[in-house]
Amino acid sequence: MMRITLIAVGLLLAVLLPLAIPWLNFVFIMAVAQGFAALGVVLLLRAGMISIGHAVFLASGAYVTAFLLRQTGITDLGLILLVATLGSGLFGFLIGMFMVRYRAIFFAMLNMAVSMVVFALLAKLYHLTGGTDGVRVATPTVLGAVLDRTVFDSLLLYISLALLVAVGWLVHRYLSSPLGKALEAVHTNEVRLEYLGVSAWGVLLYAYTISAALAGLGGALAAIAVGHVVPELAYWTHSGQLVLIAVLGGIGGVVGPFIGALFFEIVRVVAAGYAAYTWNMIVGLALLGVIFFLPNGLYGLVQRLLKRGGGS
Amino acid sequence: MTEPILRVENLHVNFGGIRAADDVNVDVHPGERLAIIGPNGSGKTTFLNLCTGYVKPDSGHVYLEGNSITRLTPRTIARRGIARSFQIPQLFTDKTLVENIMLGVAARRGIWDVLRPLNRPDYRREAERFIELVGLQESTEKLAGELPEGTRKLADIAIALTLKPRLLLLDEPTSGVSARERFALMETLIPALREEDVTAVFVEHDMDLVRRYAERVLVWDSGRVIAAGPPDTVLQDPQVLQNVVGV
Ligand SMILES: Nc1ncnc2c1ncn2[C@@H]1O[C@H](COP(=O)(O)OP(=O)(O)OP(=O)(O)O)[C@@H](O)[C@H]1O
Ligand SMILES: [Mg+2]
Numbered sequence: 001m002m003r004i005t006l007i008a009v010g011l012l013l014a015v016l017l018p019l020a021i022p023w024l025n026f027v028f029i030m031a032v033a034q035g036f037a038a039l040g041v042v043l044l045l046r047a048g049m050i051s052i053g054h055a056v057f058l059a060s061g062a063y064v065t066a067f068l069l070r071q072t073g074i075t076d077l078g079l080i081l082l083v084a085t086l087g088s089g090l091f092g093f094l095i096g097m098f099m100v101r102y103r104a105i106f107f108a109m110l111n112m113a114v115s116m117v118v119f120a121l122l123a124k125l126y127h128l129t130g131g132t133d134g135v136r137v138a139t140p141t142v143l144g145a146v147l148d149r150t151v152f153d154s155l156l157l158y159i160s161l162a163l164l165v166a167v168g169w170l171v172h173r174y175l176s177s178p179l180g181k182a183l184e185a186v187h188t189n190e191v192r193l194e195y196l197g198v199s200a201w202g203v204l205l206y207a208y209t210i211s212a213a214l215a216g217l218g219g220a221l222a223a224i225a226v227g228h229v230v231p232e233l234a235y236w237t238h239s240g241q242l243v244l245i246a247v248l249g250g251i252g253g254v255v256g257p258f259i260g261a262l263f264f265e266i267v268r269v270v271a272a273g274y275a276a277y278t279w280n281m282i283v284g285l286a287l288l289g290v291i292f293f294l295p296n297g298l299y300g301l302v303q304r305l306l307k308r309g310g311g312s
Numbered sequence: 313m314t315e316p317i318l319r320v321e322n323l324h325v326n327f328g329g330i331r332a333a334d335d336v337n338v339d340v341h342p343g344e345r346l347a348i349i350g351p352n353g354s355g356k357t358t359f360l361n362l363c364t365g366y367v368k369p370d371s372g373h374v375y376l377e378g379n380s381i382t383r384l385t386p387r388t389i390a391r392r393g394i395a396r397s398f399q400i401p402q403l404f405t406d407k408t409l410v411e412n413i414m415l416g417v418a419a420r421r422g423i424w425d426v427l428r429p430l431n432r433p434d435y436r437r438e439a440e441r442f443i444e445l446v447g448l449q450e451s452t453e454k455l456a457g458e459l460p461e462g463t464r465k466l467a468d469i470a471i472a473l474t475l476k477p478r479l480l481l482l483d484e485p486t487s488g489v490s491a492r493e494r495f496a497l498m499e500t501l502i503p504a505l506r507e508e509d510v511t512a513v514f515v516e517h518d519m520d521l522v523r524r525y526a527e528r529v530l531v532w533d534s535g536r537v538i539a540a541g542p543p544d545t546v547l548q549d550p551q552v553l554q555n556v557v558g559v
Pocket of ligand 1: 327330331332350351352353354355356357358359399
């Protein structure tokens with residue numbers, strides 16, 4: 001009950017605040033976009049696996065979006081988001097078939113290795129990807145209508161929030177389902193899981209595919225919001241950022257990564273106005289605080305404060 | 313003579329010079345309760361590992377109802393109907409007991425279910441029956457990792473039972489369980505297994521339990537079966553008494 005109230009209040013603020021402070025519109029869309037990718041990372045973290053390469057799937061969603069708008073006649077926002085999500089999911093499935101055989105440091109490093117290869121390809125295959133300059137992303141149409149950019153940006157925020165609710169709910173269901181519990185079981189006791197006749201490989205591949213699709217959706221939203229895609233989206237430091245956001249926000253549920261992403265984006269924008277590296281410091285200190293004092297991340301902190309404030 | 317449910321032929325396995333299985337030949341008959349006894353390190357657990365695909369033999373064969381399972385994985389063998397409990401209980405320690413058992417129930421009924429919760433009334437009801445069977449009602453909502461050792465052993469048996477196996481392999485089911493509770497456990501477990509038509513093999517150190525609940529005993533030593541037969545006969549054998557029971 002408390003959680004639902006919290007989410008409703010959060011959504012209401014996300015809709016109302018940008019009306020008063022317009023630059024928040026972009027920040028909120030980016031928070032949702034990064035939040036989707038970080039949620040993908042969270043799925044794998046629940047199985048005890050850290051991917052330091054997941055930005056690759058965010059990049060794949062972003063590049064699919066750019067490609068569709070530039071090379072094909074497809075301009076519809078809904079269709080683009082769908083294709084980018086499914087395309088990244090398929091990409092994740094293919095990479096995942098190989099990846100989920102590995103555990104621990106091997107898994108982390110292999111993901112990173114793949115992301116570096118993809119980064120290099122994006123930068124080098126100039127004719128396909130526009131090289132290091134990247135590709136401009138035109139404004140998509142919405143149900144056939146060509147919208148003015150400011151109107152489109154508001155709409156994009158509302159669509160992002162609606163997707164956050166719908167997709168977040170589906171992921172929430174997944175996490176409490178048998179398959180979602182089996183995902184955690186890979187972490188706690190893979191031997192017992194196999195002895196129950198369950199394929200840890202299959203359980204992980206499912207999660208890996210979903211996590212790639214989530215990152216792809218985030219990538220598509222980010223590409224459309226920014227209006228430009230560059231190879232750096234796939235760079236391993238961006239993957240590290242996603243892990244950071246996931247841990248910062250909390251891996252206990254669906255809401256955490258979005259809170260983490262919001263915090264991250266706001267600190268980045270606000271602190272950038274003061275001095276370079278300030279935001280690194282703030283984010284770094286926040287991460288230290290979370291690691292030592294908040295096992296459930298920032299979301300855990302919000303929950304705790306609310307509990308103290310007004311019962312459950 | 314009916315076909316054995318499990319047949320093991322000329323099984324060998326070596327661990328860096330240690331012969332953990334040295335020409336093992338065993339038939340397990342449908343419905344029987346077979347006890348395995350033997351000193352520490354004689355290869356009892358290795359035998360269960362070989363039968364469930366966790367350890368692959370250097371040579372030899374394992375058949376389940378006439379079909380070779382020698383090269384299959386534990387997962388496939390579990391699907392074919394062999395479940396086991398472990399000497400060191402293998403639980404999902406971060407979940408409650410009932411969640412552990414419900415996950416076992418879900419594994420049997422269909423794990424590829426992503427939109428309905430694990431915690432649903434029919435799974436819970438079935439899980440509670442298994443919990444009752446091993447007498448752990450009071451621990452239902454406790455974290456599996458925080459249960460005392462004896463309780464974890466019983467939980468490990470319960471989770472194996474969720475598969476509704478045809479053959480159940482128990483590795484020292486009563487070690488860590490207090491002497492008083494051992495008999496109580498076996499008194500509920502054995503009839504339940506009989507009712508469900510489960511064949512049971514159990515590694516056991518308590519000779520009183522073996523006498524009372526096993527129909528046949530295999531005596532292990534240095535990776536070999538050195539004696540086999542009904543408990544009354546085998547446990548009179550001076551060599552067995554000296555090598556095993558004396559230890
Ligand atoms: N995976 C393994 N790798 C190396 N050696 C092993 C392995 N498994 C068992 N062994 C060795 O094989 C021998 C038989 O071990 P096993 O665990 O089967 O004995 P056990 O009869 O179950 O003993 P206990 O009564 O102590 O449980 C021991 O010497 C053990 O050290
Ligand atoms: Mg043993």
